[in-house]
Every structure is written in C-alpha cells, then in structure tokens.
Amino acid sequence: MPQNNHSDEYTLDQVINNLSGTSNRMTVTEYNKIGEGAFGTVVEAVLNYTDPPNNTEETHGPFAIKRVPAQTEYKSRELEILRVVNHPNIVSLRFFFDKKSSIDGKIYQNLVMECLPSNLQSEIKYYRQLKYTIPYPHMKAYTFQLTRAMLYLHGFGISHRDIKPSNILVDPSSVTLKICDFGSAKKLEPNQSSVSYICSRYYRAPELIVGCPIYTTKIDIWGLGCVIAEMFLGKPIFQGQSPELQLKEISKLLGPPPKTFYFKSNPQYRGNMYQNKLFSCSVEDRFKQIFSNSPPDAIDLLLKILVYDPDFRASPRSVLVHPFFYELKKENFKVYPRGASEPISLNLFNFSKYELELLGPLKDELLKSSE
Numbered sequence: 251m252p253q254n255n256h257s258d259e260y261t262l263d264q265v266i267n268n269l270s271g272t273s274n275r276m277t278v279t280e281y282n283k284i285g286e287g288a289f290g291t292v293v294e295a296v297l298n299y300t301d302p303p304n305n306t307e308e309t310h311g312p313f314a315i316k317r318v319p320a321q322t323e324y325k326s327r328e329l330e331i332l333r334v335v336n337h338p339n340i341v342s343l344r345f346f347f348d349k350k351s352s353i354d355g356k357i358y359q360n361l362v363m364e365c366l367p368s369n370l371q372s373e374i375k376y377y378r379q380l381k382y383t384i385p386y387p388h389m390k391a392y393t394f395q396l397t398r399a400m401l402y403l404h405g406f407g408i409s410h411r412d413i414k415p416s417n418i419l420v421d422p423s424s425v426t427l428k429i430c431d432f433g434s435a436k437k438l439e440p441n442q443s444s445v446s447y448i449c450s451r452y453y454r455a456p457e458l459i460v461g462c463p464i465y466t467t468k469i470d471i472w473g474l475g476c477v478i479a480e481m482f483l484g485k486p487i488f489q490g491q492s493p494e495l496q497l498k499e500i501s502k503l504l505g506p507p508p509k510t511f512y513f514k515s516n517p518q519y520r521g522n523m524y525q526n527k528l529f530s531c532s533v534e535d536r537f538k539q540i541f542s543n544s545p546p547d548a549i550d551l552l553l554k555i556l557v558y559d560p561d562f563r564a565s566p567r568s569v570l571v572h573p574f575f576y577e578l579k580k581e582n583f584k585v586y587p588r589g590a591s592e593p594i595s596l597n598l599f600n601f602s603k604y605e606l607e608l609l610g611p612l613k614d615e616l617l618k619s620s621e
C-alpha cells in the first residue's frame with residue numbers, strides 16, 4: 251500500500267466502498283481534526299477517485315475519517331455494525347481502509363463516514379451561551395429522529411451503549427440528526443451477560459451503575475432521557491462526581507431506588523444502597539420543580555423514560571407516539587433553521603417497511619395526522 255508518510259495527503263490502492271464492496275484507488279486529503287476520543291481521532295477529509303458512471307477523477311466530500319488502532323484478535327464491532335446499518339438517522343459509512351501509521355508503525359483502521367457540521371453537545375452549548383435552549387420545535391425534531399434511530403437499532407438487538415450529546419451529530423441548517431460512534435455498540439443476546447462498565451458516567455442507566463450483568467437495549471433509552479433533559483436544562487441532568495455518586499444524583503430526581511431494584515439488577519451489588527428520600531414532594535412534583543421551564547408534555551415524556559426499572563422504562567415506539575411529538579405531524583409544521591429567514595419542512599415520517607413492522611399496531615397512531 252503506497253503511503254506518503256505522515257502527510258495530510260496520501261494515495262491508497264485499496265479503499266473499500268461500503269455500498270458496492272469493490273475497492274478503489276484513492277487519494278485522501280485530510281485538512282482538519284474534528285474529534286479526539288479515548289481511542290481514536292476523527293479528521294475531515296476529501297477523497298479523490300474515479301467514479302465509474304462518468305469515468306473521470308473527481309474530488310468527493312467532505313467526509314469524516316475515524317482512525318482507531320486495528321484490532322488484531324477480534325473483528326471491529328464498530329465496522330461490523332456500521333457495514334450493515336442503513337438508516338437516515340445513523341451516520342453512514344462510505345468507505346474503509348487500513349493504513350500503517352508513519353508515527354508508531356501500527357496498523358490503523360480508517361472509517362470514512364459522511365460528515366455532519368455539528369453535534370448536540372455543541373448545539374446545547376451554543377444556545378446556553380445565549381441564555382436560551384434549543385428551540386422547542388428543533389428539540390422535538392431531534393428527539394424524534396434520535397428515537398427513530400433507536401427503534402431501528404433495537405429492532406436488531408443492537409445497543410449503542412454510549413448515548414450522549416457528543417455522539418449525536420446534527421446539521422442545524424436542515425435540523426437533521428444522526429447517531430455516530432459505534433465503538434461501544436453491541437448486539438445484545440437475551441440472557442447473555444455483557445460488561446457493565448460501558449457508557450459515559452452522566453448517561454449511565456441505573457442498572458449499569460450497580461453492575462447489572464444482563465441488561466437490555468433499555469440502557470440507551472435512559473441515555474435518551476438524559477439527552478432530552480439536557481436539551482431543556484442546558485447542562486447534564488445527573489452529574490455524579492464518581493460512579494456511585496451518580497446514583498445519588500439520580501435519586502435527587504427519582505427518589506431512592508426501591509430495594510427490589512438492587513436485587514433485580516445485581517444480587518452481588520455491595521455498594522452504597524441509597525435509601526433516603528432527598529425531597530418531600532411526590533416524584534411528579536419533583537420533575538415539575540426541576541423542569542420548571544419545560545412544557546407539561548415534555549415532563550410527562552421524561553417521567554416515562556427516566557424510570558429505574560428497565561422493564562417499565564418506555565420503549566422507542568411508545569416514545570414515538572407520545573403527544574410531545576404531535577406538533578411534528580401537523581401538515582403545516584415547519585422549522586426555521588438557526589439564522590434562516592425562511593422555514594423548512596422536515597421529512598420525519600418516511601418510515602421503511604422494516605420500521606413500520608417494528609411499530610406494529612402503533613403505526614396507524616403514528617401516521618395519522620394530528621389535525
């Protein structure tokens with residue numbers, strides 16, 4: 251594989267096209283680092299290659315290239331999952347290739363994905379600095395798209411396992427949302443144990459905090475609730491200073507977990523079992539206090555999502571039919587992207603046959619107009 255050592259531009263003989271499975275010769279020009287994670291680096295780049303239909307060499311992009319050390323013992327789950335998923339609210343993988351680093355001589359896996367200009371963490375921060383929140387219609391559209399992506403993934407049994415605002419890409423000019431970072435994702439098999447030390451602390455479901463070995467895709471729904479709450483509050487809702495204190499933060503909103511919760515999640519749990527109720531009102535009133543500036547339908551949705559017991563936590567399809575989203579179904583529903591003088595309409599209900607199957611009997615409710 252020819253390489254132009256440690257340069258921003260290099261040519262590769264074999265870049266695999268994810269859609270066709272064929273490999274092409276390409277020149278990659280990297281020009282901007284857009285993300286640096288625990289394991290990988292994400293750079294913005296353009297690719298120069300010959301597209302078969304017109305047979306001329308052209309520059310394509312921009313793309314986002316995620317580079318992580320190539321796995322030697324087992325297949326990369328991130329690549330495996332991104333190769334098979336195909337959904338408007340999940341970042342799409344366009345190409346992939348392995349390349350030897352000129353710095354440490356190790357082989358790195360490169361995932362070439364469509365590039366979005368921002369993520370939800372930056373959007374929340376942008377509005378917070380102006381002392382606003384993301385406008386409600388945008389919040390609804392983003393939440394709906396995020397839940398749609400979860401309906402799709404959970405339908406295959408795939409759990410993302412690291413839902414948080416920085417892993418949710420957005421394009422504010424089209425109010426489009428796509429989940430990224432499948433580095434922690436896994437297909438969860440029923441009754442099979444998985445590591446519980448996944449997910450970023452503020453967004454970890456309570457069952458993960460107490461070390462539940464057999465959890466479900468409902469851990470992502472907890473993350474969804476934390477993300478919705480963060481859009482309303484402008485900051486993470488549960489900011490525990492240690493893994494155990496995270497549970498205390500949660501109990502400040504939900505009350506302490508029932509004793510049965512600890513036993514059901516993990517009979518081996520030996521950590522602190524919070525028992526004291528830290529507020530005197532009902533849980534509903536506590537939600538109203540904390541989300542005092544949020545509309546009642548949003549509070550009702552959060553009450554259904556932020557639930558200790560994953561069996562009673564809302565499912566993606568029950569979230570999608572919640573009244574919080576009724577506005578999106580109105581025929582004249584339009585949003586003004588940030589800074590735009592003209593509104594745009596969004597195509598949020600273009601469900602595939604597979605998604606309609608997953609919705610089951612709720613499909614009619616979801617597709618009927620609210621007017």
Ligand SMILES: Nc1ncnc2c1ncn2[C@@H]1O[C@H](COP(=O)(O)OP(=O)(O)OP(=O)(O)O)[C@@H](O)[C@H]1O
Nearest residue numbers: 285287288289290292314363364365366416430431
């Ligand atoms: N396709 C993309 N388009 C635009 N930006 C992207 C894209 N993919 C990733 N990013 C940006 O790069 C950041 C890091 O990406 P990613 O989370 O996949 O890497 P990571 O190494 O797993 O990071 P972390 O350890 O922080 O989770 C993201 O938060 C996002 O802002």
